[in-house]
Amino acid sequence: MESKTYAMHPVATGYLASLRARGCSPNTERVYAGRVALYLNYCRLRRLQWSRPGFTGLSCLQQWLVETPLPARAGRLAVQEVRHRSRGTANAVMTVVGEFLRFGAARGQVPSETIDLLARPRLLRFAPPGYDVGEQGQFRQVQEAAFRFKAVQPGFEDLSPAQIRRMIASRPRARDRFLIALLACTGLRIGEALGLHREDLHLLASSRLAGCGIEGPHVHVRRRTGNPNRALAKSRFPRTVPVTAELVVLYTDYQYERDRVEQALAEPMVFVNLFRSARGRPMAYANTKEMFDRMARTVGHACRPHMLRHAAATRWLRDGIDRDVVQRLLGHVSPLSMEVYRTVDDAELRAAVEHVASLQGQR
Structure with a gap:
């Protein structure tokens, strides 16, 4: 059987070490390592220079993440349906890719033109709770990720x-x-x-x-x-x-x-x-x-x-x-x-409607 050899990526290794130095948990380090490896493998398959992927390369990566089927789960003999990454998961991968490229730029490994592709200006029409837009609204202009899907929040799965x-x-x-x-x-x-x-x-x-x-x-x-x-x-x-x-x-x-x-x-x-x-x-x-x-x-x-x-x-x-x-x-x-x-369940919704109906009946 042909043996496989792997080469250490110095910038990726340094990025993971920086996570450890910041006090991130091993679980965070493990997840981020997988996402950086996914990006580097994508660049290798597409013959892209990882530090200079260009706008087209990053845009195609975003689509590739949601269109490429995930590998089958190990240990299951039954026929499995084809699984794909959600848009939310693709956004999470692109966030780590952006952080990894910024880490490389801070060490002179990634050019500034690559970093300029990662964000774009956006005007906040509706500020989130607690956000100070300034007396003249000068802080409504913010930077947002350029490669990000508009994804519906799935919410948290609850346990009864x-x-x-x-x-x-x-x-x-x-x-x-x-x-x-x-x-x-x-x-x-x-x-x-x-x-x-x-x-x-x-x-x-x-x-x-x-x-x-x-x-x-x-x-x-x-x-x-x-x-x-x-x-x-x-x-x-x-x-x-x-x-x-x-x-x-x-x-x-x-x-x-x-x-x-x-x-x-x-x-x-x-x-x-x-x-x-x-x-x-x-x-x-x-x-x-x-x-x-x-x-x-x-x-x-x-x-x-x-x-x-x-x-x-x-x-x-x-x-x-x-x-x-x-x-x-x-x-x-x-x-x-x-x-x-704070999750609202069906019983709370029904109780609210019946409460209003009872008040109308009293009137």
Whole structure:
């Protein structure tokens, strides 16, 4: 069999290293690496100079992203329907390509005329909430991406309480049940959960003996850059999130399961490998994704960690919890970040219509 050799791309390697230096998560680095590789392969196939693709090259790349079928998913024997990238995904790829080219320009590898192609002026007719257009409207003139589809926002996929219970019940291992319940209960990001240390879990009624004055069981979310699994909390501000008694019970089950693995006894991280090679080492993003993919096939619907975060935020808002409190629980700095989590369901729409109808009947 003919062997394949690969050459390191120095600018792409430097760009990925810059992501790491900025404190981006390993998951972000992995996704961006795939998108940069996609661009470089496109240029190689089209015989384009990656630093000088030209307007036509970038425009054709934009169309190629949505018109080229995606490769078949591995491990499935059934006939699969042809899949294509959505316009939203193509926009995300083009954003990374633009950032990569700007990185190269800052290091003298990409000419300025290439950078000039990436943006165009736009007049804001309707400013987003919180945007200051200036006293004379001088800030209405902004720069927007030149190669970007007008895509419909797909919204977030939600998980019902019944679906979450089914997900937990489908897992034979106490560790996985605790991880799913933790994400659903607290709304933590997956990087925050995988980055937890055992000292961050204060699950007693009082933690004063541990030097913590917060009453009740809770979790401390802290950003650490030296985790061996490179798990990283996105927010740079520490926070505490209360947890329920049911979650404490699930953690007790996990502790019993974990204590049976000798290699895990001294590991300070909460989530560790217990059932395969490198036992006792901290769980990584790849392990977690594999577990969620298997679970999705078992329960018959999409399962991703961020869906549990969205479900927690939506549940809090529907139950009447103040938006500022939910923002604090989720670790968002800006209140504008809360907009994506408010999902209106069919029951709320019907209740609104029936309420108006009842008021008209009273009149």
